[in-house]
Amino acid sequence: MSGTHESVRKNIVILGAGTAGTMIANKLRHRLDRADWQITVVDRDDEHHYQPGYLFVPFGGYSHDQVVRSRHVFLPDGVDFVIGTVDKVEPEENAVVLEGGQRLPYDQLIIATGTTPRPDQTPGMLGPEWRRSIFDFYTLDGAEALAGALKRFEGGRLVVHITEMPIKCPVAPLEFTFLAEAWLRARGLRDRVELVFVTPLDAAFTKPVAAAHLGGMLDERKVHVETDFMVERIDTERKVLVSFDEREVPFDLLVTVPLNMGADFVARSGLGDELNYVSVDKHTQLSTTFDNLFAIGDASDIPASKAGSVAHFSVEIFVDNFLEHIAGRPMPGAFDGHANCFVESGDDKALLIDFNYDTEPLTGRYPLPVVGPMALLKETRANHLGKLAFRWIYWNVLLPGRPIPLPALMSMAGKHLPETEREKQEA
Amino acid sequence: MPTTTIDNHEIHVDDEGFMTQYEEWTEDLGEGLAAQIGVEMSDEHWKAIRFLRSDFREHGETATLRRVATVGGIPTKELFALFPKKPAKKMAYIAGLPKPRGCV
Numbered sequence: 001m002s003g004t005h006e007s008v009r010k011n012i013v014i015l016g017a018g019t020a021g022t023m024i025a026n027k028l029r030h031r032l033d034r035a036d037w038q039i040t041v042v043d044r045d046d047e048h049h050y051q052p053g054y055l056f057v058p059f060g061g062y063s064h065d066q067v068v069r070s071r072h073v074f075l076p077d078g079v080d081f082v083i084g085t086v087d088k089v090e091p092e093e094n095a096v097v098l099e100g101g102q103r104l105p106y107d108q109l110i111i112a113t114g115t116t117p118r119p120d121q122t123p124g125m126l127g128p129e130w131r132r133s134i135f136d137f138y139t140l141d142g143a144e145a146l147a148g149a150l151k152r153f154e155g156g157r158l159v160v161h162i163t164e165m166p167i168k169c170p171v172a173p174l175e176f177t178f179l180a181e182a183w184l185r186a187r188g189l190r191d192r193v194e195l196v197f198v199t200p201l202d203a204a205f206t207k208p209v210a211a212a213h214l215g216g217m218l219d220e221r222k223v224h225v226e227t228d229f230m231v232e233r234i235d236t237e238r239k240v241l242v243s244f245d246e247r248e249v250p251f252d253l254l255v256t257v258p259l260n261m262g263a264d265f266v267a268r269s270g271l272g273d274e275l276n277y278v279s280v281d282k283h284t285q286l287s288t289t290f291d292n293l294f295a296i297g298d299a300s301d302i303p304a305s306k307a308g309s310v311a312h313f314s315v316e317i318f319v320d321n322f323l324e325h326i327a328g329r330p331m332p333g334a335f336d337g338h339a340n341c342f343v344e345s346g347d348d349k350a351l352l353i354d355f356n357y358d359t360e361p362l363t364g365r366y367p368l369p370v371v372g373p374m375a376l377l378k379e380t381r382a383n384h385l386g387k388l389a390f391r392w393i394y395w396n397v398l399l400p401g402r403p404i405p406l407p408a409l410m411s412m413a414g415k416h417l418p419e420t421e422r423e424k425q426e427a
Numbered sequence: 428m429p430t431t432t433i434d435n436h437e438i439h440v441d442d443e444g445f446m447t448q449y450e451e452w453t454e455d456l457g458e459g460l461a462a463q464i465g466v467e468m469s470d471e472h473w474k475a476i477r478f479l480r481s482d483f484r485e486h487g488e489t490a491t492l493r494r495v496a497t498v499g500g501i502p503t504k505e506l507f508a509l510f511p512k513k514p515a516k517k518m519a520y521i522a523g524l525p526k527p528r529g530c531v
Contacts, residue, residue, distance in 0.1 A: 164493065202513065228513055230492065230503065245507040274497040303488070303528050 009038050013096055013106040015086055017043040017071040020297030020311040021112035026401030027319045029076045040080040040104060046071045049140060050394055052308060055175055057143035058150055059183050074399045089269040091290045108292050108326060111278050115168050115298040115306055119258040122163055124234030133239060134254045137176060149253060155192030156252030161241060162199045163231055163259045168298055168306040173257055174214055175344040181221045182346030198226040198249055207360035209418060210353055213377050262299050277301035283334035285318050304337035312398060313338040316408035338410040342387035350383035352376050356410040367406055369414035434459040445519060445526050452523030461521045472509050475501050479522040489519045489527040
């Protein structure tokens with residue numbers, strides 16, 4: 001009898017066992033009958049990195065073992081874990097092809113392969129100065145190498161640089177700058193260092209209230225901000241960033257966030273935009289072209305932050321939608337782009353921001369009005385402790401797909417609206 | 428939603444002066460908007476603006492510089508020469524499209 005059953009069993013294939021892919025595998029396995037649905041997860045390796053932890057590595061805050069675990073231990077029984085590199089998806093054939101030729105047929109495909117820093121995309125970045133005076137901290141190797149460089153750094157121009165938006169965790173470059181400033185101060189080096197923050201945006205951050213607040217924090221810390229800077233190349237001989245409009249920013253130590261791109265197989269499969277992000281509906285994550293293909297987390301082109309919190313909140317909405325979709329019913333939920341990020345500001349303090357597609361980060365309290373306990377857009381020690389506690393929550397509650405008592409959709413409760421917005425809402 | 432008058436056309440704009448109604452735009456109006464920010468339109472300028480208009484109609488988003496370069500075929504360097512300092516914003520303004528998303 002089991003042979004007959006096999007033939008009717010349907011396949012869900014999840015590409016990527018990062019934050020979104022792992023959560024989805026756990027949640028779907030608990031809610032779908034094993035006799036009806038087989039779930040296969042593909043990743044190229046068995047190392048799950050707690051990426052928010054990279055930020056602390058350059059300052060000696062976290063060790064390798066605190067940020068890396070095996071992927072498979074977070075996947076439930078009844079899920080097949082395949083280690084392999086995706087060559088391409090054949091969406092017309094409903095199949096994934098791995099390098100080496102193995103084919104994985106699917107009934108439903110979920111792409112959760114994230115986004116990756118691509119230093120190869122900026123001329124000069126991967127040249128002779130890479131990991132000598134040019135570093136990234138969005139990879140564990142990079143963050144570890146930068147820790148060594150910071151230890152040896154005795155003064156000069158420390159330049160923190162964003163190549164192009166969107167990047168994952170868009171507040172991390174600011175956090176790095178705040179932490180570096182505090183770290184240099186603690187080591188008695190601050191007076192010998194010129195700190196520069198270089199961004200393609202027209203302010204420290206994109207949304208007005210947060211940009212003004214975070215920009216003010218850079219001013220207070222005497223960090224020079226170079227805006228509207230689109231890097232064309234790095235001149236490694238002279239150690240300068242050169243922009244398309246021929247401005248130059250010299251550096252002694254460059255901490256750059258390279259261009260971020262989705263996986264190359266997305267482009268090879270004809271599923272991506274110019275940065276290899278899969279085009280999906282921003283409320284349901286369903287492909288704009290194929291009715292059995294979803295993309296979630298950083299891999300999609302939704303206009304939200306590429307951040308773990310967005311992956312988390314969108315997965316909550318996605319799972320309910322997906323179960324309806326495969327039952328042939330309309331999807332009831334609409335993801336709102338909700339993001340919630342701790343922003344480290346140095347000296348054991350942090351801010352918290354909470355926002356979505358339509359509402360920018362505002363001041364106030366979270367998750368409860370007045371009592372908080374977290375303060376929004378304000379530096380507090382409680383927020384810093386919240387950020388540190390999150391690593392435990394991530395490994396023990398979030399990835400296994402256990403419920404977290406925070407609403408997936410953003411709430412206005414506890415938030416203070418700026419005057420102009422309040423007038424608009426009342427009008 | 429505020430309105431403003433450019434070359435005797437009344438148009439809907441947001442707080443920063445970006446047009447909010449795709450259909451209200453015409454090439455004449457684009458010429459007027461360009462003059463407002465000190466850009467004199469040439470064939471090269473129009474090539475970029477027309478790409479933004481058609482791309483927005485298909486995708487519902489204002490194209491980024493990278494998209495204008497890779498899909499529209501106009502190198503980023505040239506966009507900075509045509510629309511100095513803030514090409515993405517300036518192109519969106521002239522094309523009567525929303526300011527490109529900051530992508531938080």
